[in-house]
Amino acid sequence: MRRSGSGAFIPYVCAGDPDKAFTVELVEALLRAGADVVELGLPFSDPVADGPVIQKSMQRSLSGGFKTTDIIDTISTLRSRGMTQPIIVMTYYNPVLKCGVDSFCERLAEAGADGLLVVDLPLEESEELEAVARDHDLDIIHLVAPSTSDSRIDLILSRSSGFVYAVSVSGTTGARDVLPKSAEVLLKRVVQKSPLPVALGFGISGPQQVRSALEAGASGVVVGSKLVSVYSDGSGARSEALAKVERFAEGMKAATRDVKKR
DSSP states (O other): OOBTTBOEEEEEEETTSSOHHHHHHHHHHHHHTTOSOEEEEOOOSOOTTSOHHHHHHHHHHHHTTOOHHHHHHHHHHHHHTTOOSOEEEEEOHHHHHHHOHHHHHHHHHHHTOOEEEETTOOGGGOHHHHHHHHHTTOEEOOEEOTTOOHHHHHHHHHHOOSOEEEESSSSOOOOOSSOOHHHHHHHHHHHTTOSSOEEEESSOOSHHHHHHHHHTTOSEEEEOHHHHHHHOSSOSOHHHHHHHHHHHHHHHHHTTSSOOOO
């Protein structure tokens, strides 16, 4: 994920907000701006890990009629339009269970997804999903948080593939003004023992936070709530919203370049 002093910019996109066509255009704008990986969120009615901005994004998507099967179509469309960057699907476990673990993973893989992040599935209950995902060549992304013990970090690392998602603060998603000290401490704990790249998320909202995260050892950053806020403020046409997103993303990607670790 980190190459020649550059870190990965990983934008989060809530699929279907406000509709499928906009999602495709949004992802393509982010790719033009330099996105290295895209985290594509499957909207869910009870997103307990997410703050108000992403909750509202999911509500807009669901109100517009977005269904679980629509994320398959969205991924297929993006691949058919030439997208080559990895796609990680972020979801809660209920839609996976409702669809059927094997069917869900099989359809994601066939559509062109590369990995799966299930934010509310405890490690102790994820063995079935991990096994099925492996059978379909899907990476399973696990979360580590500031409250995660060292022994549990070791266990999570042994069960992860693709990359490890480090949560900067305990709590829900949401833009924050500065990178909390807890994020730097967590990165120090995880990076020194992880065989996989480590991406930091939750609260990353500006270029300086991006650089601070990478300087502290992260291989990439995940940006979600701030990105949603940029395009969903209700001002201007869709084309203007996409242009604002692209400018914002360009600035975030620029901050990942030529970073020296501390």
